[in-house]
Structure formats: C-alpha cells, structure tokens
Amino acid sequence: MLPHLSGWFIKCLGESSIVKRLRVSITAHGREGDIHPMYGVLTRAPFVERATALQWNFTGDALGILHYVEGDADAFAAAADDVDAVVGYDIEPVDDGAFYVYVRDATTASLAELFGPVSRGGLVVVPPIVYGADGTVTLTVFGPDEELQAAMGEVPDPIEVTVEAVGSLATSRVAPTARLTDRQREAVEAGLDLGYYDVPRTADHEAVADALGCAPSTAAEHLRKAESKLLRAVLGGE
Template identity: 65%
Template sequence: MKHARVRLTAHGRERDIHPMYGVMTETSFVERATALQWNYTGDALGILHYVVGDADALETAMEDIPEVIGYDVARVDARSFYVYVRDATTGPLRELFTPVTSGGILVVPPVKYEPDGTVVFSMFGPDDELQEALTSVPSPIDVTIEAVGGLADTTAAVEGRLTDRQREVVKTAVSRGYYDIPRTVSQAEIAAELDCAPSTVAEHLRKAESRMMRTQFLR
C-alpha cells in the first residue's frame, strides 16, 4: 500500500474536462477553493466545496452551466462560503474518476485548487492500482507526483496526530485568513475569538505546523 500526493495540471484546458473544473480554477471571482467531500455515481458527481471569493458571481456562473444539476450555497461571511454542487458528468471527467472509484484506491480529502490552476490531493491504495490510475489520467491533464509514502503520510493521519486544541486553533486560523496573502487576521485576533492568550495561539500553531511539515518533508 502506498500514499501519493499528486498535482494535476490541465494547462488552461480545465473546462475541457468539466465546466465546473474551469470555474474553480480559472475565474477571478474564486480566490481559493477546496473540495471537502464528494460522491461519484458515474453519471453524476455531488461535491462539497469551501470557497473564498464572490458567492454571487459563482451562482451566476453555475446558472449558465448545463451540466450543473443543482447547488446550494451556505455563506460563512462576506468572502467565504460552502457550496454543494451536483453535476452531470462528462466523458473526460468519467475517465478521470473511474480508475479511483472502481477499486481499492481512496482519494483523501481535501482536494485543493491552487491559484495557478493546478489541483493537489492525496491518494492511498494498492501500489499497482495507484500506478494504473496515475497513468490513465486523460488528456490534457498532466500528473506530477510530489511525494510518496505510507499510511502515516496521509492528510487524515497527520491531522490525527494533532491535539484537539491544536486542530481547533489551526482550523480557526485557516478559516479567518491567517494563512492568506496578505494575512487578514492576527494571532491576537484568533486568541480573542478562542478566549486564550496570543502566546498560546502561537505555540499551538508552531507545534501543529512543525508536525505537518515534518510529515511532508522529513520522510
């Protein structure tokens, strides 16, 4: 069994795979998007995203996409929201999903849409099935394997090694924009929200970051 962290690049042709793939990676009104959970049935894909951007513009875009069967938006604040989208699949999308849904492979959430249009995620499963899935990715997508490891290297395993308080602080920091560029919240503001000292927030973030960085780079 192996874990692989991979990066998919469609070279600006994301819409050729599926129109919503293009929306999440190519539009100015989506600043950052992460796929949290999904359900693929072959002819349809239900997917839950966390998005930083313009919810109204995204809704307008989805209304014009025939493949979007339905959606629901839950706003967190003025610039962030959750959106569930149910899509009809396309041929290229089925080519992309079938190898990772027909055997023993797990795609480990989250799936992150990067600002440069690439998509980064982790897969875990039997070596031969991983190899087959990665070599059968349809054109125009290219695959880059960024890291290979074991079960302990998956996102879920890394998060599992954080304490409940560390996880709470990290999730608050991410959702409030501590890791955005430019940063939109300070450690003091996070501390005020969590009712603790700024030094406590700093310590929790430092320890959590250290564990995650060691797992990713010190194999």
C-alpha cells in the same frame, strides 16, 4: 503508463510497502473547462481566489462535491447558474470573502474518465483536493502499487499528471483535528461559537469554561493544548 510517470515513479512504487501514498498534481493546460465547466470555474475564474474540495461522492453519472471557496459567492452562483451540467448547488457564507458550496454535477465523459480510475478498486482519495489558480489540482491517493500505476496510466488527455511524492502509510500526515482529545475539540468548538477566536475577541476562556461546565483554568488548559497541537500539525509538519 504515461511516459513522465516511468522510471523513478515505478521504482518508488516497487519498494517495500504494498500500499503506497501518492501525492500528485494534475493540469489540463488551460482546457479545464473542456473536462467540466465547473472545473474551469474553480481553477480559472477571476472571482475565485482559492478553492478546496473537502468531500465528494462520485456515482458514475453524477458528482456531489463540497467545496470551501475564498472569493465572491454571488459571482460563483451566477457562474453555476450558467452551467447546464450543474444539477443544483447550495451556498453557505462563512464571511464576506469565503463560503462553503455543495455542487451536484451531471458528469461529462471527460470527468468520468478522470474520476473513474481513482474511484474503483482499492484506491482511496484523501481530502482535501486543492485547486490552484494556475489550473493545477493537487490530491493524495492511497492504494496498492499496481492499482496506482494503472490509475495514473489511465488519466485521459488533456490531463497531465506530475508525481510530487511517493510514500508509505507510515509517512502519512494525520488530519490536524484528529490529534485533539474529545474535550480539546469541544473547547475549540465552543471558542469558535462564542467568539473567543474572533478579531477582536468577544469572549474569554471563562465563557468557554461556562459552556463546557468546567473551571476556567481547565478550559484555558484545553484551549492551550489544542492550539499547540493544531499549530504544530499545520506549521510544523508533524
């Protein structure tokens, strides 16, 4: 067990529920590139303003990971081209300042040591993983007490782990979109496709109603309820 994870951390893990939710931040103290060059790009590159890992698959010898990045897509592509460990990547622009990028990496020994402890047994890493401009990475892990303690204790140097919060399944936050009904989700997706949420707006709720095949008042109600749920989930902490 790492020294700074003892005491309060062990006490919290030992209380009540067998399965715990652990919110942690990790940092390599400026040595992110030593673990994997793309780790350094995502946390330290001047052309990346913000990066979030949305989904990933770690097989032991390769890592496929989907990111949402706010920054310069061309500069990111140039950086990825210079990394030998990047097997391939695909960039899909969102707008002038943001893009999705799927990167397939060959793993380094350090990266395997980092992902290994949280990729085996009964542990579940819940997206997103958020990269900070200061080099920190924040993530949430669910699992049995003993496996969480073991995983945190196996994190290799130069990574330092800081426990931000420990909770139970009951304290978990549901993904905002999971709160929507199917019809509310369809209304929001139609609004996005049609330009209802563009600035300036290029479609109204009547256009959304036409896409859904319902009355304008019904479409407006779906949009209003969906927006209320999403805002409360994101800003209200519900």
